[in-house]
């Protein structure tokens with residue numbers, strides 16, 4: 478196949494950031510996605526309905542002329558989140574709340590330190606029909622970074638899932654065979670997003686031949702058996718797995734640093750790279766479900782109108798992009814060839 482048309486897709490997990498950066502990130506996503514789940518890990522984080530409304534307005538103001546792109550807003554959970562915060566956020570159109578274990582990733586220091594204390598909040602979310610989005614990694618120093626997702630499943634996720642049988646839970650950016658198996662075995666209220674980097678790469682791509690800071694993200698890339706499990710499951714077309722890029726911009730200097738930030742800025746090539754993966758897997762017929770149907774269906778939202786066409790044609794992802802503040806950012810797969818392109 479050299480051309481494929483899919484119903485307009487959505488991105489069920491990304492980071493737009495704030496301020497000037499929105500001029501870069503919002504158009505990059507709106508070029509092909511109609512909606513996106515916008516992560517709330519700003520500084521300070523988006524912890525109440527007022528902040529949600531203000532952040533949504535700033536994103537809407539950064540849309541390209543004529544764009545109907547719709548940001549789907551998320552509340553950042555902390556140990557100070559109250560039931561009233563959930564009720565107010567829901568009334569303000571907030572679709573989901575995000576659970577970051579404190580310290581697990583970028584701007585998560587203010588997040589959840591005592592998980593069990595949040596169970597009454599999950600109960601309110603279940604009642605309100607708000608989704609729970611989870612960064613599933615433990616943060617204990619003594620747990621090896623490559624084992625943190627599995628440990629989170631065993632210690633925490635299994636308990637949350639057992640306690641809230643009708644709460645819709647998205648296990649975000651899964652990276653392991655263990656996560657695939659957990660989601661497959663769970664009820665229909667549990668689903669997962671998968672990033673392009675975790676389908677395309679494994680930890681060798683981070684560490685062999687030198688440290689590659691632009692492939693560093695969290696959860697960190699795992700060994701290839703885990704990458705294979707992710708690739709296999711998307712190729713089956715299972716409706717529990719859908720597109721979430723985790724596009725997460727950090728300026729070049731902050732990535733190429735003695736203590737580099739985690740995150741791959743994939744917005745300019747994510748849909749094309751996912752298409753490349755499905756093509757490699759001989760599963761292009763499963764791309765539309767993954768990119769355009771499963772997420773909307775799980776969230777209980779209508780599928781999009783319109784379509785996007787991709788053609789099999791090599792192009793080179795730019796090595797660098799200049800941000801509105803004059804600083805550079807290196808996009809994910811910068812300087813590398815992608816074999817699928819959006820037809821303009």
Ligand code: DOR
Nearest residue numbers: 582583694695725739740
């Ligand atoms: O690599 C990541 N970057 N993982 C996350 O969980 C957060 C994100 C960010 O905000 O930069």
Ligand code: ZN
Nearest residue numbers: 491492516723
């Ligand atoms: Zn993320």
